[in-house]
Amino acid sequence: MSWPKILDRHQSLWFLITGPTLWALHFCTVYAMTAIYCEKLGDEAGPLRLGILGVTLGALVLIGITAWLSWRQWDYTDDWDYEHDGLTVEDRREFIGHAGFLLCVxxxxxxxxxxxxxxxxxxxx
Amino acid sequence: MRWWTFIGSKAMRGPAATKAQQGTADPGDGTTRHDMSDDRIVRPRLRQALCALALATLPGCSGVQHVLAPAGTDAGFLANLFWIMLAGAVVLWIFMNGLMVYVTRINVRQMSPKKAEALIIGGGIVFPTVVIACLLSYALAAMPDMRAEGTGTRLKVTGEQWWWRVEYWPEGADAPIVSANEIVLPAGSRSEIALTADKVIHSFWVPALGGKTDMFPGRETRMSLEPLEPGTYRGQCTEFCGDSHAWMAFNTVVLPQEEYDAWLENAATDAVAPEGEAATRGREVFFAEGCGACHQVRGTAATGKVGPDLTHLGSRTSLAAGTLPLDEPSLIRWVRDAKAVKPGAEMPAYDHLSDDDLSDLAAYLEGLI
Structure with missing residues (x-):
């Protein structure tokens, strides 16, 4: 079970890449859905728009979760600290949380x- | 002297400056820079050239091929969009530069981290996000209208190298009325235009009437235009398509509905018989030279489909896809050596014809109204 590793967040870059990766996946999915639907299923795009709405809400929820986890890792409200250029584990962890949160935005x-x-x-x- | 040395010399004082200004400054590599006076001459010349360039582009701000002189619903919207975005950009530019002057010249003091943060988040993230979302929504909301299906004239335009094959499809027609290199549209109604291409990609654009749409071989795209002001507007291929891409233009003639109906009625008829001796002789030259193998003149034995339809050539406003005016000298020039006018054109040169033959041929072609 690797879950306890979450405590070593200062070593993980997942929060940095999750938000932009979800954004990229959303873009590709919407692009592919539109191309295939319009080519195969006709001109009226009602179901397609619903599909895009669903995919978009899904992406926003997942990015929102990532943003929340990043925000917690940043731990801003604990010390109102947005400078993380020290050589400590805390600085590194908060920097990754901070950057991950901004990338989610x-x-x-x-x-x-x-x-x-x-x-x-x-x-x- | 290079420009950076010139700028640096402004700060020079004493013998070094004197030496530099005499053009004998040693750059340290054993060579001597040329005289600074060259720069003093060149710089005003550069300014003059830039001013001349700016003046030369001013006539482009009006005329028959200009996005900011709209003559149709779609072009009107695009022009508005441009002005709105320009106004927004100007306001933003003034605001940002004003802010910079304010904090670096007028009110120079340390800002509290909270204020700085608010400025960065508010001015750097929230404000541009909202502004861009508003502009994007404004533009997107207009797209369905601009791509609405045409209710009046339907036509199909095929991009060839380097001319336009035009087919009008009146309601209920089994076969199109074929024309070339000129589009005629009625004012006040939305026309549906199907677009395709023969061998390479082209793009169809009449800036004064609307946006542009690409044309692909083996695929049909579409657009619709709603011209409002009768007149003649220039269109242009806007996707590089080979040697004579720049010469692939066309005129779009917008007519009031009644005149358009009359024009279409005439366009559907066969070619008129030549009038006068010269035109009659020109017709003989036309068939003797085999022009009908490539060109169609409806109502005659000329049934070629390779080149542009010539049935009503004389009623068009330009020759060779917007390249030449439609008059006798241009027709002679074109027939004598088309490639000299339009590099890469497939039409062979008829430079073996005498001046009289060419003149007669031009008379025949001009008479095809």
């Missing part, structure tokens, strides 16, 4: 922008 913005066209464009044509 960017990923949320990216995911919303990627999905935005589906909110306005109702057909494949």
């Amino acid at each position: 960017v990923s949320v913005i990216g995911v919303i922008y990627v999905a935005l066209p589906a909110a306005f464009v109702g057909s494949c044509v």
Whole structure:
């Protein structure tokens, strides 16, 4: 069982890459869904838009969870510390949490922008 | 003297400066830089050249091929979008530079970390995110209207190298009315335009009427345009497609609905018989030279489909896909050596024809109205 390793968060880069990776996966999924649906299933994009909404909500929830975990690792409200350039384990852990949280914020913005066209464009044509 | 040495010399004082200004400064590598006066001459010349360039581009701010002189619904929206974004950019530029001047010149003091943080998060993340989301939503909301299906004229345009094959499909028609190198559209209604290409990718764009759409071999794309102002507007291929890409243009003639109906009625008819001796002789030259193997003139034995349809060539406003005006000298020039006008054009040169033959041929072609 490797779960206790979570205590060694200062050694793990997962929080840094999870948000942007989910953003990238969301982009690829929406792109592929749209291409296949419009090519094979016709011009009216109602079901496709629902699908994009579902995928987008899923991505936002997963990024939100990552952001929450990163936020906790950053531990900002404990000491209101946003400088982590020391050589301690705490600095390293909080830096990774801080950077991971900010990358999640960017990923949320990216995911919303990627999905935005589906909110306005109702057909494949 | 290089520009950085020139800038540096402004700070020079004493003998070094004198030496430099005399153009004898030793850069340390055993060579002598050229005289600084060259830079003093070049710099004003550069400024003059830039000013001239700016002036030369000013006429582009109006005319028949300009996105900011819209004559249709779609181009009007795109022009508005440009001005809105430009206004936003100007406001943002002034605000950011004003802020920079304020904190570095007017109110120079340390900012508390909280204020600095608020500035970074508010000005660096929240503000641009909201502004871009608003602009994106504004543009996206207009897309369905701009891609709405045409309700009036339907036509199909095929990108060839380097001209445009145009087919009009009136409602209920079994076969199209074929034309080339000019689009005629009615004002006040949305026309549906199907687009495809023969061998390579092209792109169809009439800046004064709307956005552009790519044309692909073996695939049909579509767009619709709603011209509002009658007039003639220039279109251009906007995807590099070979030697004469730059010469692949066309005129779009927008007519009031009644005039358009009359035009379409005429376009559907066969070619008129030549009038006058020159045109009649020109017709003989046309068939003797085998022009009909590549070109169609409906109502005659010329049924070629390789090149542009010439049935109503004389009624068009340009020759060779917007490259030349439609007049006798241009027709002669084109027939004599098309490649000299349009590199890579497939039409062979007819430079063996006499001036009289070419003139007669031009008279025949001009008479095809």
